[in-house]
Amino acid sequence: MNHPNSTSQHYAGNGSHTSSYYAASANSSPKRPALATDIHAEICVVGAGFTGLSTALHLAQNGQSVVLVEGARVGWGASGRNGGQIVNGFNAGLDTIENRYGTDTAEFLGGLVQEGAGVIRQFVADYNIDCDLKKYNVYVAFNAKQMQGLKEKQTLWQRFGMDDHELLSAQELKQHVVTSRYAGGMIDHSGGHVHPLNLALGEAAAFESLGGTIYEHTRVVKVDDVTGEPKLITENGSVTCGKLVLCGNAYLGKAVPKLSARVMPVSTQVMATEPLSADVASSILPTDACVEDVRYILDYYRLSADKRLLFGGGTVYGGKEPADVEAKLRPNMEKLFPQLKGVKIDYAWNGNFALSFTRVPQMGQLGPNSFHAMGYSGHGVTGSHLFGRTLANALLGDTEHFDRFSSIPWLPFPGGQRFRAPYSTLGSWWYGFRDAVGL
DSSP: OOOHHHHHHHTTSSSSSOSSSSHHHHHHHHOOOOOEEEEEEEEEEEESSSHHHHHHHHHHHHOOEEEOSSSTTTTTTTTGOOOOEEOOOOSOOOOHHHHHOOOHHHHHHHTTHHHHHHHHEEEHHTTTOOOEEEEEEEESSHHHHHHHHHHHHHHHHTTTTTOOEEEEEHHHHTTTOOOOOSSSEEEEEEEEOOOOHHHHHHHHHHHTTTTOOOEOOOOOEEESSSSSSOOEEEEOEEEEEEEEEEEOOOGGGGSHHHHHTTEEEEEEEEEEESOOOOOHHHHOOOOOEEEOOOOOEEEEEEOOTOOEEEEEEEEEESSSOOOHHHHHHHHHHHOGGGGGTTEEEEEEEOOOOOOOESOOOOEEEEEEEEEEEEOTTHHHHHHHHHHHHHHHHHHHHHHHHHHHTTOOOOOOTTTTTHHHHHHHHHHHHHHHHHHHHOO
């Protein structure tokens, strides 16, 4: 057959990982070939990020023959460049989910929100993945109103059977985060943090050790048939498959028009300082926990294995990248930690995540043999691993959790694709104003 060999600009440029701290400190991994012919696969998974890797690895563990295709390198997208924080829950709180979809749905989701972290820890243990896995996630509040929100969150999570959250006064918080800016916080003892790119690379190696096949630099141009026997058209080949799982998330592009309008790419930024001395590092984060504040436009940060402060924050709706990441993030970092004023920044980078309008991830089918998951809305490290297991179970015949997830309604962005970014930007300005004045 004739392949498109598209000359349009590739979303990943030459397909190399972005110039991040994670790429600079990545474990060695093989360069995998691009698909250059027409093949048939029992199961084909699109996207070698956390969702695709979790799906493929769970299937391979159960003896399934799986081909995984990736437009760039394994972990090239959000999975390999995010904040690395193992945060339980979804972007939308369980209270919002309960008000919107009912108590039964909230109880279902509440019973699963910690399981994604369990999947990560199991993979790391089973396959001896070297990814700097550490404990503790701390939420921090700037004022009394935000502290009240954390108290309500603790009560809510206890109602759904989760009792891993401990409230911290301003003084108690300083055991974990040493700054005068916060009114208090809450530690999630079941949370943690990880080198995300090394986690992805380790999962890919585990998948291949079980007989799985990965094609890198294999961009999907379109899907010929999502209602019958799916067929992927790539730039230089094709995959006809019995079952198709689409896990491209923010980078799926126009390959599947029915999905592209469901989410909006949102850019977030991270920077890494030079390695800090042991004294300076412990003067900031004594217990090596990862931290995020509870504002609508939040900051998040943690220490790397070599004692750099990885500091992230900011959002740009529509996926546009700011001209100067360091200029955007440094002022907030120095307000929190004045001792870092003027510290050298060795790396600064951007990445897109996929935002759904409801802030709840989406899972479903486009046809009897075509499955998808997307829209983690900034909470994808754990959610993607949970959804990967759920997708794999559905393909193996256990559809209970898949059916529950797929029944949760999705809503389009007001104004459609043309006006979704301006609409969301206006909303973020309003909520940012509320945060600034303490409303």
